[in-house]
Amino acid sequence: MKLMRGYRFRREALTMLRAFLLVFLGAFCLEALSAWSRGRGLEMPLTALALSGLIFMLLAMVLLIIDAAIRAHERKHGVQYPAPRVTEP
Secondary structure (H helix, E strand, O other): OOOOOHHHHHHHHHHHHHHHHHHHHHHHHHHHHHHHHOOOOOHHHHHHHHHHHHHHHHHHHHHHHHHHHHHHHHHHHOOOOOOOOOOOO
């Protein structure tokens, strides 16, 4: 498997985490609003928020470990850019 360049990986990882966070917050707000409108307590939405936050932190930790491995590989072997493509007229 070919390694992705570090800066590209970080950009993609941050984009993915941002999208996850937006979906996560949107789902939490909908669940909390739904529970509140039915007169229920907020224990279940808060529990879901805590569990999802834990999953979010674990995902961030895995991505940081992968990023550290890519940086170490780039430091050890240098960054190798592909040769420019020759375009035909």
